[in-house]
Amino acid sequence: MNVPLVSRQYSQRTALIAEDGRMLTYEALHASIGQLAADLPARQLVFIVGENDLPTVLCYLAALERGAVPLLLSRSIHASTLGALYDAYRPAQVLIARNAAWAPPGATLVREMEDYGLYDTKAKTDGSTPALHADLAMLLATSGSTGSPKLVRLTATNLVANATSIVEYLGLTPDERAITSLPLNYSYGLSVLNSHLRAGASVVLTNRSLMDAAFWRTLNAYGATSLAGVPYSYDMLLRLRLARIDMPSVRTLTQAGGRMRPEKLRDVAQICEKRGIRFFAMYGQTEATARIAYLTPADAALKPASIGQAIPGGRLSLERADGSVIETAGETGELIYAGANVSMGYAECAADFALPDVNRGTLRTGDLAHFDEDGAFFIEGRLHRFLKVFGIRVSLDAVEQLAAELGFECAANGTDERLVIHAVAPDSHSNSEAAPSVAWAQSLRSELAQRIGVHASAIVVKPLAALPRLPAGKVDHACLASLS
Structure with missing residues (x-):
């Protein structure tokens, strides 16, 4: 062949x-x-x-x-x-x-x-x-x-x-x-x-x-x-x-x-x-x-x-x-x-x-x-990357985009009972460990809860110094799931 x-x-x-x-x-x-x-x-x-x-x-x-x-x-x-x-x-x-x-x-x-x-x-x-x-x-x-x-x-x-x-x-x-x-x-x-x-x-x-x-x-x-x-x-x-x-x-x-x-x-x-x-x-x-x-x-x-x-x-x-x-x-x-x-x-x-x-x-x-009207295609998210938190359908891709708009690099996963956000500490690019203060994590949690429309108790923000990545640079979601 x-x-x-x-x-x-x-x-x-x-x-x-x-x-x-x-x-x-x-x-x-x-x-x-x-x-x-x-x-x-x-x-x-x-x-x-x-x-x-x-x-x-x-x-x-x-x-x-x-x-x-x-x-x-x-x-x-x-x-x-x-x-x-x-x-x-x-x-x-x-x-x-x-x-x-x-x-x-x-x-x-x-x-x-x-x-x-x-x-x-x-x-x-x-x-x-x-x-x-x-x-x-x-x-x-x-x-x-x-x-x-x-x-x-x-x-x-x-x-x-x-x-x-x-x-x-x-x-x-x-x-x-x-x-x-x-x-x-x-x-x-x-x-x-x-x-x-x-x-x-x-x-x-x-x-x-x-x-x-x-x-x-x-x-x-x-x-x-x-x-x-x-x-x-x-x-x-x-x-x-x-x-x-x-x-x-x-x-x-x-x-x-x-x-x-x-x-x-x-x-x-x-x-x-x-x-x-x-x-x-x-x-x-x-x-x-x-x-x-x-x-x-x-x-x-x-x-x-x-x-x-x-x-x-x-x-x-x-x-x-x-x-x-x-x-x-x-x-x-x-x-x-x-x-x-x-x-x-x-x-x-x-x-x-x-x-x-x-x-x-x-x-x-x-x-x-x-x-759109010109025939250009736009991805909105993954068909199966959704949770139903407190009865509200939540797109994990949309959550990551919201966090990005707020200035945070993150990856979202979880269950219908708990939305988990692994987020990079704001000053982690210059430090080897996550920032000791978690005030930003609490702020991010509150802001996402408000924007998504769910109670903040359903969201957990976990600070990381950096997101784990596969050799090609993609986020290692399997690794993050083990940390959730």
């Missing part, structure tokens, strides 16, 4: 650049992919426990070339979590750092790749690897679920369709050069790699944080033209004074991975406009391979609360609870997306790898939205 993600039109152009300066042309990349693919098992599951480096990228691309089915996982994944995933899914091979805390039991080393080892597992040798559907090409963990066995099943068509669409609406050419500012095991980070290799462009590989001065030295040394970030990334960029960051080669910024506050999005859009940088705000889900909708640079300042329009080749619509289609501007319903990038569905156990395509090109996003 050859997945034609990597361009064959530009053999002598640079495809990948490692942080240490090593470069692979497209010709060399294809040669490396072919050599590694020979060591991979066709139509078998392969775990790739890596990061933003050459061995990880080469193994991922070689697996697609060979027709193996890769599952991308973070090199920082906890050993117990990785062991549980291994036991649940029984991969035939595992690529993992040779000094990792966990190793596949009874495995045989097949190949060394820098500090990684590619191992045949007992599941391969004893024939207990799971059966795979003929269309299954790769697997990704759903956002925030890397600690659970729930995976998204993707096809070759999904990968190519989404990469092609991104190339089109971002106008990617072989002259573009991205830098890996997000993990490759995260669908957004992976889409940056896929789309640039599809366009014949190049990608600079680094694991460094935006807060690391070496990241910016690497970006400037190799002339990266674009940078991708989630809302938390833009919090950091604004803290670093985005208007003055030295990045002369950058001409495009993109944002996805969660909703950015409209006023902050408008600020970023205006800064980018002044600097001559295109800024695209995007909306997507792992279940749609990555991207679903995008907001053009022109609309980012005009409609910062909108997700814009469907990506090329896709279609957005709204449905009422009874399944009828909404055709009136301003009316709220569930956002439905249709396109060739919609996944086959989920896998929650090894037997699910053999399941057929249950989505059939249509994804119920679980998001509530409306569209």
Whole structure:
């Protein structure tokens, strides 16, 4: 199953650049992919426990070339979590750092790749690897679920369709050069790699944080033209004074991975406009391979609360609870997306790898939205992120937005008996611990109670120095639930 993600039109152009300066042309990349693919098992599951480096990228691309089915996982994944995933899914091979805390039991080393080892597992040798559907090409963990066995099943068509669409609406050419500012095991980070290799462009590989001065030295040394970030990334960029960051080669910024506050999005859009940088705000889900909708640079300042329009080749619509289609501007319903990038569905156990395509090109996003007279879509919240506190329906997304308008970064969860607000202390950005005074927490509790219309006794505000986050920057709601 050859997945034609990597361009064959530009053999002598640079495809990948490692942080240490090593470069692979497209010709060399294809040669490396072919050599590694020979060591991979066709139509078998392969775990790739890596990061933003050459061995990880080469193994991922070689697996697609060979027709193996890769599952991308973070090199920082906890050993117990990785062991549980291994036991649940029984991969035939595992690529993992040779000094990792966990190793596949009874495995045989097949190949060394820098500090990684590619191992045949007992599941391969004893024939207990799971059966795979003929269309299954790769697997990704759903956002925030890397600690659970729930995976998204993707096809070759999904990968190519989404990469092609991104190339089109971002106008990617072989002259573009991205830098890996997000993990490759995260669908957004992976889409940056896929789309640039599809366009014949190049990608600079680094694991460094935006807060690391070496990241910016690497970006400037190799002339990266674009940078991708989630809302938390833009919090950091604004803290670093985005208007003055030295990045002369950058001409495009993109944002996805969660909703950015409209006023902050408008600020970023205006800064980018002044600097001559295109800024695209995007909306997507792992279940749609990555991207679903995008907001053009022109609309980012005009409609910062909108997700814009469907990506090329896709279609957005709204449905009422009874399944009828909404055709009136301003009316709220569930956002439905249709396109060739919609996944086959989920896998929650090894037997699910053999399941057929249950989505059939249509994804119920679980998001509530409306569209305006211009056809621009606006997300209002999650369909199931609601509580019924004292009989009053409360949107957790709306609560977080209210708190943001009051100047607080927070995450909301809880039960119908208790709304829990984990909020960052106002001066926590300059201190390692939450502020000792909780007067602000009491004030926030009272203000939210008044605005929501529930008694303050139903609201608990828990001060934190910082919200716990997943590697891609999203809030770790599972961690917060354990603190509630």
